[in-house]
Amino acid sequence: MAAELDVRPTKKLGQNFVHDPNTVRRIVDLSGVGQGDHVLEVGPGLGSLTLGLLDSGAHVTAVEIDPVLGERLPATVAERAPEAAARFTVHIQDALKLAAEDLADQPTHLVANLPYNVAVPVVLHLLAELPSLAHGLVMVQTEVADRMAAGPGSRTYGVPSVKLAWYGPARKVAPVPRAVFWPVPNVDSALVGFERAAEPVSDADRDEVFAVVDAAFAQRRKTLRAALSSWAGSGEKAEAILRAAGVDPRARGEQLGVRDFAKIARSKSLPPFV
Numbered sequence: 001m002a003a004e005l006d007v008r009p010t011k012k013l014g015q016n017f018v019h020d021p022n023t024v025r026r027i028v029d030l031s032g033v034g035q036g037d038h039v040l041e042v043g044p045g046l047g048s049l050t051l052g053l054l055d056s057g058a059h060v061t062a063v064e065i066d067p068v069l070g071e072r073l074p075a076t077v078a079e080r081a082p083e084a085a086a087r088f089t090v091h092i093q094d095a096l097k098l099a100a101e102d103l104a105d106q107p108t109h110l111v112a113n114l115p116y117n118v119a120v121p122v123v124l125h126l127l128a129e130l131p132s133l134a135h136g137l138v139m140v141q142t143e144v145a146d147r148m149a150a151g152p153g154s155r156t157y158g159v160p161s162v163k164l165a166w167y168g169p170a171r172k173v174a175p176v177p178r179a180v181f182w183p184v185p186n187v188d189s190a191l192v193g194f195e196r197a198a199e200p201v202s203d204a205d206r207d208e209v210f211a212v213v214d215a216a217f218a219q220r221r222k223t224l225r226a227a228l229s230s231w232a233g234s235g236e237k238a239e240a241i242l243r244a245a246g247v248d249p250r251a252r253g254e255q256l257g258v259r260d261f262a263k264i265a266r267s268k269s270l271p272p273f274v
């Protein structure tokens with residue numbers, strides 16, 4: 001298909017296309033999407049996953065940054081799946097700038113083979129921007145999949161793990177061999193599934209919680225007392241906030257779960273710290 005379109009994939013946009021129909025079927029099956037579901041696909045590229053998603057009976061809204069690829073998609077769908085054309089929409093746009101009001105419907109599922117360099121920012125942006133998004137299955141670089149799904153205490157636990165956990169649970173679903181892509185990337189891939197939790201983790205302000213997480217992991221080898229001293233205003237203040245939150249000031253960020261980070265943020269927003 002790529003040769004037919006005279007496409008020259010660019011590394012900058014993470015353009016590695018899945019050409020294996022079994023992999024497409026597997027992703028669609030694992031995503032659980034079907035008749036009547038509303039799917040958001042980021043980076044449809046040449047449309048192999050798009051066609052698989054449409055084949056399930058789902059409505060698909062695709063967001064593609066590359067106009068050369070995006071402008072071809074309606075014709076590809078009309079030719080390969082004419083019965084599904086009415087269930088397909090494409091926006092030629094940066095997914096990192098997508099806003100709820102750009103979309104005519106409210107997607108419930110994110111299913112995507114993501115551009116690897118922006119995979120985590122895209123997922124976090126869409127979860128923040130689209131409250132209707134309840135389920136996700138995304139293909140990312142294996143190391144990123146490990147970071148997204150890691151729990152406290154693990155070597156790969158970090159900012160992506162905690163921020164994703166703010167929205168709900170994430171898990172590494174399956175590895176994907178590099179041979180299914182064209183061009184073949186020099187990294188391995190994996191599928192990550194995530195769900196939005198029915199109840200928020202905490203009523204703390206998300207931006208405040210994320211600020212604590214960023215500060216704690218910016219110096220992950222340091223104790224929380226030291227790592228949070230600038231965020232709090234001083235080491236003494238950091239220690240008092242941590243104690244009020246019931247968190248040991250000598251602990252490190254990598255030992256805390258998302259609820260602990262939320263308690264720390266809450267604690268700073270309450271007297272005597274405000």
Ligand SMILES: C[S@@+](CC[C@H](N)C(=O)[O-])C[C@H]1O[C@@H](n2cnc3c(N)ncnc32)[C@H](O)[C@@H]1O
Pocket residue numbers: 013014015016017018019042043044045046047048049050063064065066069093094095096112113114115116118
């Ligand atoms: C890994 S390829 C996946 C292509 C296709 N879904 C597949 O599986 O064959 C990533 C796609 O995301 C697009 N892309 C890159 N950055 C993007 C962004 N910020 N917003 C939307 N699409 C983007 C690329 O142009 C490319 O088509």
